[in-house]
Amino acid sequence: MASDPRDRVSTTHDGARDVDHGHLDQVRQDAGAAPVGLEHLVLEVLAYADEEAESRGARGTAVVTVHDDGSVSVADDGRGTDTRRDATGRVVRKQVMATQDLQLTGRDDAPALPDGRPRCGISTVAALSTWLEHTNRRRDGAWTQGYEHGVPSSDLVDRTEALR
Template identity: 65%
Template structure:
């Protein structure tokens, strides 16, 4: 469905996430309470983000370019050059971004045999990254607009904020993993380069 076609989230088909559910706090709390979702450390959370960029690149039949940056404050950002996270407009003209951070990915989270990421651990979805992060900032740039939003443990801490126009499209996810839940792991292993449709560059701001 086109982002410019008016409608309501309740009418939009669920493909990866339920558009009608903006936040699922029970799901987010479940992720935080179960140590299995944090087992792979920070590197696994980065792989969860990269998996979406890989899907985006494959859907476009192209190699996607991604920059993974380790920042001075301990956070990590993953910036891709895809189309930007799906964002649509409701009947009132308000932007609604697919709730990938605050609700579960219906394909993977409850699957008995989810696909494995390059580190060998199960893929469970982007919401695990948000739930296990002290804070996360999700910025997407699309042809019809750009927006950003901040989350704290997966719960939106701000509204969806419109950004000035910028060249190009893509999605940037920057997060600070909760040190009480997620162990610090290196990002230098081959796992980051284990996606067939991605060219990943690792940078260090520190």
């Protein structure tokens, strides 16, 4: 598999883009007409985690925590978002938060979540979140990146040692 995200075959997200501003703007515009709601956003995160576990032939475990300030944390034991080093050694993550899910976009038959609404992809969660922090653990490390309305607001921060 290619280590530069622009060289990857795009099966789930556009690997040539770090951020799809048009997609993120459209998600926010559509939500203004028909609010998605917190329950749906949490279900999107859980569906993503379940999909990652299923890809390993496993069932995962997730813990959802609602904090006093109204924010929500979801922790799961999945394989983590595809993260690797590019040709220069820089860590890059598949931009699932900032680009549309190609498997779900434009499908009239997208799978329904338990709330009855069709699945839209994890980027919907990021686009509709004022802020989001994604911590990713893989076999070879752990990294955190912040997002504001789906746009990365920080670089990937190596958390490998802190999370051991």
